[in-house]
Amino acid sequence: MPAKALPDALADILGRVRARRPLIHHLTNWVVMNDTANITLHAGALPVMAQAREEVGEIAASAQALVVNLGTLTAERLEAILVAAAVANQRGIPIVLDPVGAGASAWRTASALHLLKERRVAIIRCNRAEAAALLDQVGTIRGVEDVGRDSAEERLTLAQHLADRFQTTAAITGPRDVVSDGKRLLAVDNGDPLLTTITGSGCMATTLVACCAAVESNGVLAAATALAAFGLAAERAAQAARGPASFKVALFDHVYNLGPADLAAGARVGWLHRRES
Amino acid sequence: MPAKALPDALADILGRVRARRPLIHHLTNWVVMNDTANITLHAGALPVMAQAREEVGEIAASAQALVVNLGTLTAERLEAILVAAAVANQRGIPIVLDPVGAGASAWRTASALHLLKERRVAIIRCNRAEAAALLDQVGTIRGVEDVGRDSAEERLTLAQHLADRFQTTAAITGPRDVVSDGKRLLAVDNGDPLLTTITGSGCMATTLVACCAAVESNGVLAAATALAAFGLAAERAAQAARGPASFKVALFDHVYNLGPADLAAGARVGWLHRRES
Amino acid sequence: MPAKALPDALADILGRVRARRPLIHHLTNWVVMNDTANITLHAGALPVMAQAREEVGEIAASAQALVVNLGTLTAERLEAILVAAAVANQRGIPIVLDPVGAGASAWRTASALHLLKERRVAIIRCNRAEAAALLDQVGTIRGVEDVGRDSAEERLTLAQHLADRFQTTAAITGPRDVVSDGKRLLAVDNGDPLLTTITGSGCMATTLVACCAAVESNGVLAAATALAAFGLAAERAAQAARGPASFKVALFDHVYNLGPADLAAGARVGWLHRRES
Numbered sequence: 122m123p124a125k126a127l128p129d130a131l132a133d134i135l136g137r138v139r140a141r142r143p144l145i146h147h148l149t150n151w152v153v154m155n156d157t158a159n160i161t162l163h164a165g166a167l168p169v170m171a172q173a174r175e176e177v178g179e180i181a182a183s184a185q186a187l188v189v190n191l192g193t194l195t196a197e198r199l200e201a202i203l204v205a206a207a208v209a210n211q212r213g214i215p216i217v218l219d220p221v222g223a224g225a226s227a228w229r230t231a232s233a234l235h236l237l238k239e240r241r242v243a244i245i246r247c248n249r250a251e252a253a254a255l256l257d258q259v260g261t262i263r264g265v266e267d268v269g270r271d272s273a274e275e276r277l278t279l280a281q282h283l284a285d286r287f288q289t290t291a292a293i294t295g296p297r298d299v300v301s302d303g304k305r306l307l308a309v310d311n312g313d314p315l316l317t318t319i320t321g322s323g324c325m326a327t328t329l330v331a332c333c334a335a336v337e338s339n340g341v342l343a344a345a346t347a348l349a350a351f352g353l354a355a356e357r358a359a360q361a362a363r364g365p366a367s368f369k370v371a372l373f374d375h376v377y378n379l380g381p382a383d384l385a386a387g388a389r390v391g392w393l394h395r396r397e398s
Numbered sequence: 399m400p401a402k403a404l405p406d407a408l409a410d411i412l413g414r415v416r417a418r419r420p421l422i423h424h425l426t427n428w429v430v431m432n433d434t435a436n437i438t439l440h441a442g443a444l445p446v447m448a449q450a451r452e453e454v455g456e457i458a459a460s461a462q463a464l465v466v467n468l469g470t471l472t473a474e475r476l477e478a479i480l481v482a483a484a485v486a487n488q489r490g491i492p493i494v495l496d497p498v499g500a501g502a503s504a505w506r507t508a509s510a511l512h513l514l515k516e517r518r519v520a521i522i523r524c525n526r527a528e529a530a531a532l533l534d535q536v537g538t539i540r541g542v543e544d545v546g547r548d549s550a551e552e553r554l555t556l557a558q559h560l561a562d563r564f565q566t567t568a569a570i571t572g573p574r575d576v577v578s579d580g581k582r583l584l585a586v587d588n589g590d591p592l593l594t595t596i597t598g599s600g601c602m603a604t605t606l607v608a609c610c611a612a613v614e615s616n617g618v619l620a621a622a623t624a625l626a627a628f629g630l631a632a633e634r635a636a637q638a639a640r641g642p643a644s645f646k647v648a649l650f651d652h653v654y655n656l657g658p659a660d661l662a663a664g665a666r667v668g669w670l671h672r673r674e675s
Numbered sequence: 676m677p678a679k680a681l682p683d684a685l686a687d688i689l690g691r692v693r694a695r696r697p698l699i700h701h702l703t704n705w706v707v708m709n710d711t712a713n714i715t716l717h718a719g720a721l722p723v724m725a726q727a728r729e730e731v732g733e734i735a736a737s738a739q740a741l742v743v744n745l746g747t748l749t750a751e752r753l754e755a756i757l758v759a760a761a762v763a764n765q766r767g768i769p770i771v772l773d774p775v776g777a778g779a780s781a782w783r784t785a786s787a788l789h790l791l792k793e794r795r796v797a798i799i800r801c802n803r804a805e806a807a808a809l810l811d812q813v814g815t816i817r818g819v820e821d822v823g824r825d826s827a828e829e830r831l832t833l834a835q836h837l838a839d840r841f842q843t844t845a846a847i848t849g850p851r852d853v854v855s856d857g858k859r860l861l862a863v864d865n866g867d868p869l870l871t872t873i874t875g876s877g878c879m880a881t882t883l884v885a886c887c888a889a890v891e892s893n894g895v896l897a898a899a900t901a902l903a904a905f906g907l908a909a910e911r912a913a914q915a916a917r918g919p920a921s922f923k924v925a926l927f928d929h930v931y932n933l934g935p936a937d938l939a940a941g942a943r944v945g946w947l948h949r950r951e952s
Contacts, residue, residue: 445874
């Protein structure tokens with residue numbers, strides 16, 4: 122695909138979300154439940170947040186994508202996740218996984234790995250530390266932020282390894298977001314540092330990835346659309362923000378107002394060559 | 399009651415909420431818990447969101463109204479709801495039911511119908527699809543929005559059927575809100591389309607209905623007060639909104655600032671003749 | 676400590692929160708989970724909200740302070756709280772308790788007292804009614820607000836009794852916040868009445884107390900820093916607020932923007948003489 126065509130392809134995917142209004146079933150954490158339901162609506166899709174074992178299979182079957190977010194995980198929710206994810210796999214409904222807190226506890230990491238072993242996940246959206254934990258590289262990455270280190274390079278390597286190991290598309294976000302399906306590599310440079318000052322910005326990005334995956338089977342393009350749109354909305358929101366809370370209000374407004382033409386003009390995305398590692 | 403008197407009656411009810419500060423016990427979903435606690439405070443009432451089986455009976459007994467909201471229902475919460483609702487029934491505390499997601503799964507619909515069979519509900523606040531599901535008319539209504547169809551007419555019929563079937567007051571919201579206790583019919587035309595772009599606007603309306611039901615035993619007037627006040631606040635909030643999130647901030651501010659005199663002047667409410675169906 | 680030194684001491688503590696970015700583990704209620712995670716980040720610390728019995732011990736062990744908030748308590752969460760609090764006690768990690776709703780039900784009060792009996796709590800942050808309930812003085816305090824009564828005096832007495840009874844530091848908030856460790860008494864006069872119009876303002880204050888307790892072992896000074904900073908941010912937020920929701924957005928922005936020098940200049944704090952009671 123020529124470089125010129127990429128922003129247009131993303132704009133087309135965003136337009137499809139708005140036109141089709143896909144239903145996005147979330148099995149997600151309590152902290153971000155309100156925010157991710159809202160951002161689903163603002164993106165043009167429809168949220169449903171049902172969690173009960175008694176109904177998650179039926180709800181998942183009616184959705185066009187399933188978000189599995191492991192924040193504030195409980196044993197009961199993990200059980201419901203496995204039920205919903207089985208239905209999604211049977212019906213070809215894409216699962217987008219956010220392994221929140223992988224590496225923060227042995228149980229959380231093991232739960233994420235169990236899910237990845239038992240169910241097919243279309244896209245993993247996570248940060249560098251979570252990716253490293255899933256790849257059992259916790260020791261080299263945990264702790265404070267590695268200032269002065271080439272993190273984008275490290276995210277590239279981790280994304281490729283995640284994609285290879287779990288036969289999935291991996292989207293690792295940071296100052297530069299990287300996306301890989303094991304064959305292709307893509308980078309997104311939209312975003313703003315204020316995203317790190319609010320809770321759940323990663324979870325919001327994951328929700329937008331699912332909105333796009335519901336209308337686009339190419340996982341790399343779906344993730345790139347969501348991350349570029351979210352980053353572009355953040356750039357616009359940052360302009361008038363007086364702090365993290367007014368930034369968040371503006372971020373949500375801009376996600377709602379961002380049209381396909383805005384994305385075609387403002388997306389800073391590009392293919393990268395696969396690096397040997 | 400003459401037409402002139404209706405807005406004044408609603409203003410009087412709103413004034414009583416502010417003066418008496420009733421305690422509103424919510425057994426509600428995780429998505430809207432923060433928003434509905436806030437809107438209870440902004441309306442002048444006091445929220446309590448206790449959910450544990452061990453205490454819901456005692457908490458409900460101290461409240462002036464009980465909100466039962468079935469969003470993100472679990473088996474544990476349903477059990478707690480039945481306990482709290484039994485206490486409310488014994489003590490004459492009005493229950494306001496929001497059957498969120500009735501029709502979305504067989505279990506959710508059955509749970510709502512079980513509650514309606516076992517406990518007396520003073521007011522049901524829902525949308526058209528949920529009303530249809532409770533009346534086992536899912537097939538005619540589910541799916542995409544019926545563009546070009548007279549939805550207000552359909553809501554009128556559904557409200558009357560709900561009221562008759564469950565011996566309750568039914569408030570079905572939409573571009574025109576309709577309220578019926580089976581004998582009287584009332585319409586509220588306040589509101590703004592931006593309400594459909596945020597999650598939980600229906601749940602917020604339900605909470606306001608409960609705030610009014612706590613101080614007014616006539617369910618039709620209580621629901622009309624809440625829906626007119628909420629719709630009027632939405633109209634004001636929409637004027638300066640730059641998107642759904644700034645709209646929501648302004649909506650909450652306006653619910654707080656809306657006085658009885660504002661409601662008397664701005665409520666667009668009226669009695670309708672009962673239609674044979 | 677001379678009077679002049681007190682604001683400077685608080686500014687130094689706030690600066691340490693910003694510099695060290697302590698990890699604050701919250702076992703908290705669903706209503707405020709998003710708000711308290713955000714305010715932790717805005718203050719410069721890092722939140723983690725893990726709740727599952729399977730991991731709370733490991734998570735608590737990695738934190739610098741543990742918030743235990745009893746709002747929307749369930750039996751399962753109480754069990755997880757006891758596990759996490761045991762680990763915190765073993766490792767000397769300070770526990771900050773918010774006994775939300777003590778006095779609202781017999782079970783809630785008993786749960787708070789059970790925790791206080793079984794685990795060591797560094798700081799209790801609560802309101803007057805909750806303090807009275809923990810001291811079994813419910814009858815003299817519950818019900819409507821005692822207009823015309825010297826509430827600050829009553830809070831002083833309650834703080835001293837709480838500190839003595841539970842060998843802790845007690846911070847009781849109100850128009851004048853009071854803090855006591857049983858020997859010393861301190862008052863904070865920052866704040867704004869709009870704090871009473873939003874849900875969770877007490878929970879937010881508790882979270883900030885924990886952020887400070889993570890970097891300062893003197894509980895009275897840690898609590899004073901948090902309450903002065905929160906109250907000062909509220910004073911600034913109130914200036915342009917158009918209602919409770921725009922106030923809350925501005926409050927969060929100001930918590931983020933408030934620097935140590937702002938606190939040194941704006942803190943209205945002072946030592947009081949211990950009163951015999």
